Amino acid sequence: MLTKRHGDILRLLNEHGTVTVTDLADTLGVSMETVRRDLKPLADLGKVVRMHGAASLAGQSGEAPFERRMRENAPAKRAIARHVAGTIADGDSIMLDTGTTTSFLARELLGHRRLTVVTNSSDIARTLATVNNNRVYMAGGELRSDSGAAFGASAIEFITRFSVRHAIISTGAVDARLGVMDYDLEEAEFARTVLERGERSVVITDHTKFGRQGLVTVSGFANIDELVTDETPPGELAQALASTETVLTVAGQDDALQRALP
Structure with a gap:
């Protein structure tokens, strides 16, 4: 029988998309163990999808609409962005x-000057264009x-004309076996x-992307110089990163957690 707390x-x-168990416990004023117990019957009924340290509504475990995703785990994303902007x-x-x-x-780069930015995102282009003597190049297409982003052959052909200092992507899923993944072929x-x-x-x-398995692999860990996140990955994923030269950086910690081959 479902209770008011289940509701x-x-x-x-429904309001926030994917929510961590910690945030649910804080909001509801109960322990994390109580939240985990409450999630089990909801998952058994097919109403929610459980993942490592978080949950989302069934049917929303893939990519949610962009504006909703901007609200999901915003403090963590902001901390990650602030760290990367500092590099x-x-x-x-x-x-x-x-x-x-x-x-x-x-948004964290608004204090920087004379940046050259290449992107397929109209949001990023609007944020950084026409300020601080930046130059912004946006990939074309529908x-x-x-x-508000462009994809497809024309967008890919456009960015191959550039070689940059920092190539930075976000991702929808990180799987220990398959690497960095996405839910959309063109985005991947x-x-x-x-x-x-x-x-x-x-x-x-x-x-919250740890332990998810997307539809399309973007890259194995061996082809990535650095992964920046807000919490240390769980065991299997941490071991997979440890077997490569990928630097693991947890935003907010003083030092990078580096794993390299002997």
């Missing part, structure tokens, strides 16, 4: 794909109504090309 959980997931210098060149965490990064193909165009290739993602 409160469903309401919170970028005035005058640097950057390539960014569309995504909520990269959009947060664009803009999607949800994210674009992100894969972005990673190839930078001296430094970086994936930025909050911890």
Whole structure:
């Protein structure tokens, strides 16, 4: 039998998309263990999807609409973006794909000057163009109504003309076995090309993407220089990163957690 608290959980997931167990416990004023117990019958009924440390409504475990995703785990995404912005210098060149965490990064870069930015995101382009002597190049093509981003062959062909200092993508899923993944073929193909165009290739993602398996693989960990997140990944994923030269950085900690081959 479902209780009022079950209804409160469903309401919170409907309003905010994916929500961590910690945030649910704080909002509801109960322990994390109580939340986990409450999620079990909801999952058994097919109403919610449980993942490592978080939950979402069934049917929303894939990519939610862009504006909703901008609200999901906003403090974590902002912390990640702030850390990455600190690794970028005035005058640097950057390539960014569309995504909520990269959009947060664009906002954290508003204090930088003379940036050269290549992107397929109209949100990122609007944020950084015409300020501080930046130069912004936007990939062409039909803009999607949800994210306002361009994809397809013309967008990919456009960005292959550039070589940048920092190539940075966000992602919808990180799987220990398959690597960085996405739910859309065109988005995955674009992100894969972005990673190839930078001296430094970086994936930025909050911890709720850990343990998810998307539809299309963007890249294995061996082809990524750095993964920046807000929490240390769980065991299997941490082991997979440890077997490569990918640097793992947890935003808010003093030092990068580096895993390299002997």
